[in-house]
Amino acid sequence: MQHVALNVPKMSCGHCKMTVESAGGALAGVSSINADPQTKVVEVAYDEGAVTLEEIKQALATAGYPAE
Numbered sequence: 048m049q050h051v052a053l054n055v056p057k058m059s060c061g062h063c064k065m066t067v068e069s070a071g072g073a074l075a076g077v078s079s080i081n082a083d084p085q086t087k088v089v090e091v092a093y094d095e096g097a098v099t100l101e102e103i104k105q106a107l108a109t110a111g112y113p114a115e
């Protein structure tokens with residue numbers, strides 16, 4: 048299991064948090080995702096055999112929240 052913390056500056060409220068978490072959580076292989084709109088950090092735990100970090104970043108960017 049891989050754990051990563053992504054900086055996602057566009058998050059600003061609870062709605063952003065829900066959007067980011069549902070976009071990332073919809074990916075097979077993502078076992079947990081927690082977005083904090085205060086710190087702008089998204090913590091993700093994922094199975095690197097099922098999903099790549101690039102795919103996670105792509106899903107967030109598609110939802111309107113690119114990671115830096």
Ligand SMILES: [Cu+2]
Pocket residue numbers: 058059060061062063064
């Ligand atoms: Cu928001």
